[in-house]
Amino acid sequence: MRINLFQKELTKKNIDLTILFSLDEKPNTNIIYFSGYSGIGLLAILKNTAFLLVPEMEYDKAKNSVKEKRIKIFKTDKKKKLLENLSLLLQRQKNHIKKVGIEESGCSVAIYKKLRKLFKAKYCDVSGICSGLRKIKDKEEIEKISNACRITDTIFKKIVTKFKFKEEQEIKKFIEEETIKNNCELAFPPIVASARGSGQPHYNASNKIKKGFLMLDFGVKYKGYCSDMTRMLYIGTPNKKELNDFDLVLKTCLGCEEAVMKKKKFSQLYLLSLKLLDKKAGFFTHSLGHGLGLDIHESPSLSKENKNQIEENLVFTIEPGIYFSNKYGIRIEDTLLIKNKKIEILTKSKKELIIIKNKK
Numbered sequence: 001m002r003i004n005l006f007q008k009e010l011t012k013k014n015i016d017l018t019i020l021f022s023l024d025e026k027p028n029t030n031i032i033y034f035s036g037y038s039g040i041g042l043l044a045i046l047k048n049t050a051f052l053l054v055p056e057m058e059y060d061k062a063k064n065s066v067k068e069k070r071i072k073i074f075k076t077d078k079k080k081k082l083l084e085n086l087s088l089l090l091q092r093q094k095n096h097i098k099k100v101g102i103e104e105s106g107c108s109v110a111i112y113k114k115l116r117k118l119f120k121a122k123y124c125d126v127s128g129i130c131s132g133l134r135k136i137k138d139k140e141e142i143e144k145i146s147n148a149c150r151i152t153d154t155i156f157k158k159i160v161t162k163f164k165f166k167e168e169q170e171i172k173k174f175i176e177e178e179t180i181k182n183n184c185e186l187a188f189p190p191i192v193a194s195a196r197g198s199g200q201p202h203y204n205a206s207n208k209i210k211k212g213f214l215m216l217d218f219g220v221k222y223k224g225y226c227s228d229m230t231r232m233l234y235i236g237t238p239n240k241k242e243l244n245d246f247d248l249v250l251k252t253c254l255g256c257e258e259a260v261m262k263k264k265k266f267s268q269l270y271l272l273s274l275k276l277l278d279k280k281a282g283f284f285t286h287s288l289g290h291g292l293g294l295d296i297h298e299s300p301s302l303s304k305e306n307k308n309q310i311e312e313n314l315v316f317t318i319e320p321g322i323y324f325s326n327k328y329g330i331r332i333e334d335t336l337l338i339k340n341k342k343i344e345i346l347t348k349s350k351k352e353l354i355i356i357k358n359k360k
Helices: 002-014 030-035 058-067 079-089 108-117 127-134 138-161 168-181 195-200 239-260 267-281
Strands: 017-022 041-048 051-054 071-076 097-102 121-126 189-193 211-217 220-222 227-237 298-301 314-316 321-324 330-331 334-339 342-345 354-356
Touching: 002 030, 002 041, 002 127, 017 030, 030 041, 030 127, 041 079, 051 058, 051 079, 058 071, 071 079, 079 108, 097 108, 097 138, 097 168, 108 121, 121 298, 127 298, 138 168, 138 211, 138 220, 138 227, 138 314, 168 189, 189 195, 195 211, 195 321, 195 330, 211 330, 227 239, 227 330, 239 267, 239 314, 239 321, 239 330, 239 334, 267 321
Parallel strands: 017 097, 051 071, 097 121, 227 354
Antiparallel strands: 017 041, 041 051, 189 211, 211 227, 314 334, 321 330, 334 342
């Protein structure tokens, strides 16, 4: 079905052949999306057929992974021969291939030069077509993301139930261990940011846990699909200003979530977040959220520039935050689903500030 939808887009844009590559340890999620295969190889999609070429050592994995009958699987003796073998497979069609689609960000200069020799055609980027198809989630994808969110909630509950951590790294290690116990992978390296560290949106250091705000931003991958959640703890006793700042971010998060179905465009949601943050809007330094799925960051982006409509079966985050350099930061993030013209919050952990007073 996914291949069929993609082929319809190829026909609309007069693209005769699309080639997707997966040539290193990091799988190409577009190949996974269209075929189910997560190993080394290339996926060639034409208007009426598709070929998956893999090294001989990956052939059994490919046969067991690919459920789409429209995709024909071929093996090569070496990884370096993938393109040459594709060229041979398409020998009779070469003269009719006038336009070739590639992922510009995933195609090296060396591969592009080789492609130009093998296929004398115009080249275009198909990344937008892929992301456009992937942003609408089907029933199976929604179920996997929901399970990823459920496991994330479970891990968070364990963290706060008996909080005895002294180092940020201890929490990161705990998240990783619990992720493995649940037969998942980390969706991204967890952010565990204490005190001043929380003032950096993408903090990646590791220090002792100090008195003040403690930001936990993490997610898991369940059967390849991601979750994403941020919650705030406070070590010690917060002062009035800190509580007011937290309440402002919480109010913004709740207000944006409540308004999702009232607003028609993502840009309107983003502008609402600025309005709700009021005088603190200048300390909000990133978009309001992002789509997720096989990748932790997918379409749509909840930014001022995104004028696209909010649609059914979209999964995305809402994550307002304010950051005060060398002082502290506050971010609250949920993963949510648009279903039956309503929103469902998939990350169900309480959003209120959790105060840990036993830190000496």
